Amino acid sequence: KQEVTQIPAALSVPEGENLVLNCSFTDSAIYNLQWFRQDPGKGLTSLLLIQSSQREQTSGRLNASLDKSSGRSTLYIAASQPGDSATYLCAVYYSGYALNFGKGTSLLVTP
Amino acid sequence: DAGVIQSPRHEVTEMGQEVTLRCKPISGHDYLFWYRQTMMRGLELLIYFNNNVPIDDSGMPEDRFSAKMPNASFSTLKIQPSEPRDSAVYFCASSPRTRRAGELFFGEGSRLTVL
Numbered sequence: 001k002q003e004v005t006q007i008p009a010a011l012s013v014p015e016g017e018n019l020v021l022n023c024s025f026t027d028s029a030i031y032n033l034q035w036f037r038q039d040p041g042k043g044l045t046s047l048l049l050i051q052s053s054q055r056e057q058t059s060g061r062l063n064a065s066l067d068k069s070s071g072r073s074t075l076y077i078a079a080s081q082p083g084d085s086a087t088y089l090c091a092v093y094y095s096g097y098a099l100n101f102g103k104g105t106s107l108l109v110t111p
Numbered sequence: 112d113a114g115v116i117q118s119p120r121h122e123v124t125e126m127g128q129e130v131t132l133r134c135k136p137i138s139g140h141d142y143l144f145w146y147r148q149t150m151m152r153g154l155e156l157l158i159y160f161n162n163n164v165p166i167d168d169s170g171m172p173e174d175r176f177s178a179k180m181p182n183a184s185f186s187t188l189k190i191q192p193s194e195p196r197d198s199a200v201y202f203c204a205s206s207p208r209t210r211r212a213g214e215l216f217f218g219e220g221s222r223l224t225v226l
Contacts, residue, residue: 034215036217042220043115043202043217043218043219043220044202044204044215045217046214046215046216049214089154091215099144099156099215100156101154101155104153
């Protein structure tokens with residue numbers, strides 16, 4: 001079974017810092033990789049979807065990269081803001097139409 | 112669009128009772144997924160449907176769990192009888208027709224507490 005690991009599990013940074021969240025997966029035969037944001041008590045909001053033929057996607061201050069050969073993806077957040085505080089989850093489509101999720105990185109951006 | 116709609120948002124019940132969770136996917140989406148989220152195990156896929164047909168139910172923990180999708184705009188997840196270890200947040204998600212490029216859209220979840 002595809003295992004998805006996210007490091008670190010929790011992260012606290014001061015406002016304005018650039019930061020990187022990591023996601024690794026065990027099987028490189030993936031279709032897509034998707035990054036989500038989850039606020040406390042809420043559902044998941046899709047941030048970026050990277051297809052297997054792509055190496056990165058950008059949306060505003062967010063940039064996600066994908067390296068299938070090494071089984072890794074990173075989410076880069078530029079100039080972090082307190083409103084970025086949330087849990088960030090990485091999910092991998094690896095067969096059929098199934099999504100395997102990591103357990104997430106809980107981010108706190110302090111003013 | 113109203114997004115994926117789930118009900119109830121919160122459910123507290125006693126062990127042994129039947130629980131039914133409901134989901135209305137985004138109109139036009141052909142795929143519907145049920146996930147369960149706990150602190151220990153994170154998000155786990157329970158079952159998914161394509162065009163109302165169950166495709167993969169290998170994540171359903173045991174026979175106490177069942178899911179149906181009688182039409183394109185409604186699905187239920189039923190637990191009978193419920194147990195305290197079923198306490199979790201249950202999410203429904205839907206996705207459009209395009210399989211490989213499809214994004215997943217989640218509902219707000221149903222938080223279940225079984226006493």
